[in-house]
Amino acid sequence: MRKAAFSLLVISTALAFVTTIPAFGASKKKKATPAPGHHDTLISDVSPNAITVISDQIARTFTITPFTEINVNGQKASIADLKARMRVTVTIDLDPSRARRINATNAP
Numbered sequence: 001m002r003k004a005a006f007s008l009l010v011i012s013t014a015l016a017f018v019t020t021i022p023a024f025g026a027s028k029k030k031k032a033t034p035a036p037g038h039h040d041t042l043i044s045d046v047s048p049n050a051i052t053v054i055s056d057q058i059a060r061t062f063t064i065t066p067f068t069e070i071n072v073n074g075q076k077a078s079i080a081d082l083k084a085r086m087r088v089t090v091t092i093d094l095d096p097s098r099a100r101r102i103n104a105t106n107a108p
Helices: 002-026
Strands: 042-047 050-055 058-072 087-092 098-105
Touching: 042 087, 050 087
Parallel strands: 058 098
Antiparallel strands: 042 050, 050 058, 087 098
């Protein structure tokens, strides 16, 4: 009789455990996180030896050296071809305040 009661207790405990696991797992749904918004980086100012760009409302100035490669709309260009409100990507040099490469496109 004791064996039967013990077996019944083990089986009912295992059954209770197995049936409650899905209830615990169902409450742990991951909430959807919104996709990060993409903000264009734009030129805000151009001087003879530097450009200032704004990205996510943060302004940053990069020095332009004679070794800085400048492209506008995929064509080799000079600093005179850079204008405010152009979209831009800047590759920094070993010194993070200097621009190694500037790729700009006309904003639509």
